Amino acid sequence: MPRQLGELEDAVMTRVWQWNRPVTVREVLEDLQQERSIAYTTVMTVLDNLHQKGWVRREVEGRAYRYTAVSTRAAYSAALMNEAWAQSDNPAAALVAFFGMMSSEQRESLNDAIRIVQRDNPEPAPAPAPPAAAESTESADSGESAEGGEESTGSGR
Numbered sequence: 001m002p003r004q005l006g007e008l009e010d011a012v013m014t015r016v017w018q019w020n021r022p023v024t025v026r027e028v029l030e031d032l033q034q035e036r037s038i039a040y041t042t043v044m045t046v047l048d049n050l051h052q053k054g055w056v057r058r059e060v061e062g063r064a065y066r067y068t069a070v071s072t073r074a075a076y077s078a079a080l081m082n083e084a085w086a087q088s089d090n091p092a093a094a095l096v097a098f099f100g101m102m103s104s105e106q107r108e109s110l111n112d113a114i115r116i117v118q119r120d121n122p123e124p125a126p127a128p129a130p131p132a133a134a135e136s137t138e139s140a141d142s143g144e145s146a147e148g149g150e151e152s153t154g155s156g157r
Contacts, residue, residue, distance in 0.1 A: 012046050017073040022066035
């Protein structure tokens, strides 16, 4: 399960995800500098850390690396939601609370997602029950067990 990204890691990954192409430290730096003061070495360190954590892959291009996201923002978000849900001591209550926080647009998106998953992964038909052996059917009818002919007491034995 992925650990939630820190604020700066998220800012860097947001650009990598949005641009959806290999990026350099310089490109990310210049975009981040539009909203905050940040050093080249800081962005380089963050991208190196994201590489070591498995969030991005990198390829050498000249004297620099180009970084590419390993997975999508949607996959990251889904993994975080799944982990949070799995940590709950009452998953059904957690889902009810989560759905209660959703806007009507979010609930509609959820309904769309459920329809897609059900369409793409239809539930298999239940397997037919194995045929009962004639002997066990007769025993059940007579109130006797197959093991010893004792009458059933209803005690769950």
